[in-house]
Amino acid sequence: MQAGIVDEDIFGDQVISDPHTYYGLLRETDPVHWDATHRTWLLTRYEDVDWVARRPDLFSSQRALLDPGPLDPPIRPEDLDASRFVTEFRSHEFIQKDPPEHDRMRAALKSSFTPKSLETWREKVRSAVAGLLDAVADDKAMDIRKAIGAPLPMLVISDLLGIPEKDRALIKRQADDRMASALSSEPDRMPRAVEGILASNDYLDRQIDERLANPTDDILSMLAMAERSGVYTRLQVLANAESIIDAGHETTIQLICNGMLALMRHRAQWDLLVSDPQRWAVGATEECLRFDPPLPIFRRVAIQDIELKGKTIHAGERVTPCIASANRDPRVFERPDDFDITRPKNRHLSFIVGTHFCLGQYLARMEGQEVFSAIARRFPSLRLDDQDLRYDPIVGIHSLNALPVVWE
Numbered sequence: 001m002q003a004g005i006v007d008e009d010i011f012g013d014q015v016i017s018d019p020h021t022y023y024g025l026l027r028e029t030d031p032v033h034w035d036a037t038h039r040t041w042l043l044t045r046y047e048d049v050d051w052v053a054r055r056p057d058l059f060s061s062q063r064a065l066l067d068p069g070p071l072d073p074p075i076r077p078e079d080l081d082a083s084r085f086v087t088e089f090r091s092h093e094f095i096q097k098d099p100p101e102h103d104r105m106r107a108a109l110k111s112s113f114t115p116k117s118l119e120t121w122r123e124k125v126r127s128a129v130a131g132l133l134d135a136v137a138d139d140k141a142m143d144i145r146k147a148i149g150a151p152l153p154m155l156v157i158s159d160l161l162g163i164p165e166k167d168r169a170l171i172k173r174q175a176d177d178r179m180a181s182a183l184s185s186e187p188d189r190m191p192r193a194v195e196g197i198l199a200s201n202d203y204l205d206r207q208i209d210e211r212l213a214n215p216t217d218d219i220l221s222m223l224a225m226a227e228r229s230g231v232y233t234r235l236q237v238l239a240n241a242e243s244i245i246d247a248g249h250e251t252t253i254q255l256i257c258n259g260m261l262a263l264m265r266h267r268a269q270w271d272l273l274v275s276d277p278q279r280w281a282v283g284a285t286e287e288c289l290r291f292d293p294p295l296p297i298f299r300r301v302a303i304q305d306i307e308l309k310g311k312t313i314h315a316g317e318r319v320t321p322c323i324a325s326a327n328r329d330p331r332v333f334e335r336p337d338d339f340d341i342t343r344p345k346n347r348h349l350s351f352i353v354g355t356h357f358c359l360g361q362y363l364a365r366m367e368g369q370e371v372f373s374a375i376a377r378r379f380p381s382l383r384l385d386d387q388d389l390r391y392d393p394i395v396g397i398h399s400l401n402a403l404p405v406v407w408e
C-alpha cells in the first residue's frame with residue numbers, strides 16, 4: 001500500500017470529480033480495500049466486480065434490511081423516523097431483493113424491456129430529441145443537462161409508464177423530492193424524500209386503480225396486472241413504479257452529460273462521430289458508458305464470511321464494487337484510459353451483469369445513441385463553454401450539475 005492512499009475520502013471533492021486516479025491506485029495496490037471511514041470494502045478489479053454481481057447467494061441486494069448503518073452521508077438525528085420510512089418503502093423494490101423473490105418480481109416486467117419491444121420506441125425518442133434541439137437551435141448555446149439531459153429521460157419514461165402529458169411536471173417534481181434521499185448529501189434530505197414518496201403514492205395509487213378498470217399496454221398496466229394475479233402487493237406496485245422512474249432518470253441524464261463531456265474533451269473522437277453519426281453512434285455510446293459510467297459503484301451486503309485475495313469480508317459488512325475502476329482495468333481493456341469510440345468488444349460493466357443487470361439498458365443505450373448522433377449532425381462545431389464543471393457530492397452517481405456548450 002502506498003502512503004496516503006488510505007487517507008483519500010471517497011466522499012471528498014477530489015475523488016468525486018476524478019474517481020479514476022484513486023480507484024486506479026487501489027486497483028493496482030490494494031484491490032480488496034477496507035475503507036474504515038465509510039465502513040465498506042472497495043473492490044476495484046474487473047474480475048472481482050464481475051464476480052460479486054454474479055453471486056447474489058453471497059452478496060445481498062437487501063440493503064434496506066441488512067445494511068449495518070449508520071447512513072452515509074449522515075442525517076440529522078431528528079430525521080431517524082423519516083429515514084426508517086424511506087428505507088422500509090424502498091425495501092419493496094425488486095432492485096433490493098434477492099432471488100428467488102427478485103426474479104419473480106422482475107419477470108412480471110421483462111416483456112416491456114426487451115430490445116424488440118423497445119426498438120418500437122426509437123422513432124418516438126428520435127422525434128423527442130429533435131424537438132428538444134429545435135428549441136435551442138437559434139441560441140447557439142445551451143446547458144446540455146437542462147436542454148436535453150433532464151427532459152428527455154423523464155419524457156420517455158413517462159410515456160412508457162403511460163403518465164398523461166399534463167402530469168409530467170408533477171411527476172418530475174415528485175421524483176426530484178423522492179430521490180433527494182439518494183442524490184443529496186444534505187443532512188436534512190430525508191423529510192423531503194418522505195414528502196416525495198407520499199405525493200407519488202397518492203398520485204400513482206389512482207393511476208393503478210384506473211389501469212385495473214381499463215388496462216392498456218403501458219408499464220403501469222403491467223404492474224396493475226401483476227397485482228391482480230398476486231405477484232405484487234399494492235405497496236410493491238407503488239415502490240416499483242417509483243423505482244423505475246428513478247432508475248431510468250438521473251442515470252440517463254448522466255450518460256448524456258458525462259458522454260458529451262468526454263466527446264468534447266477528445267476532439268478527434270468527436271470529429272469521427274460527426275463524420276458519420278449513424279455509423280459511430282453505437283460505439284460512441286458504449287465508450288461513453290465505459291469511460292465515465294453514470295453509476296461508478298454499486299452496493300451489496302456480505303451474507304457470509306468470504307475470503308477474497310487474502311482478505312476476509314465478514315458476514316454483514318458492506319461491499320462496494322467499483323464499476324468505474326473495473327471499466328479501466330488494464331487486465332481487460334487495452335489502453336484503458338484512452339477514449340476510443342472504435343473500441344471493439346467493449347465489455348464494460350456499467351449496467352453490471354448477473355441477475356440484477358440493468359432492466360432499462362436497451363432504452364438507455366437507445367437514448368444515448370439518438371442524442372449523440374443528433375447533436376453531432378445538428379451542431380458539429382459544438383464545444384465546451386466553461387471548464388469549471390461541478391459534480392454533486394455523491395459517490396453513488398457521477399452527476400454533473402451543468403454542462404454549458406456553444407456552437408457557431
Ligand code: HEM
Pocket residue numbers: 061094095096106157243244247248249251252255293294295298299350351352355356357358359360361363364365
Ligand atoms: C445510462 C443509464 C443507466 C445506467 C448506467 C444504469 C445502471 C444500472 C445498474 C448498475 C443497475 C444495477 C444496480 C444494482 O443491482 O445495484 C441497474 C439496475 C436497474 N436499472 Fe438501470 N441504468 C440505466 C438506465 C436505466 C433505465 C432507463 C431504466 C428504466 C427505464 C433502468 C431500470 C433499472 C432497473 C429496474 C434496475 C433493477 C434491476 C434488477 O434489480 O433486477 N435503468 N441499472
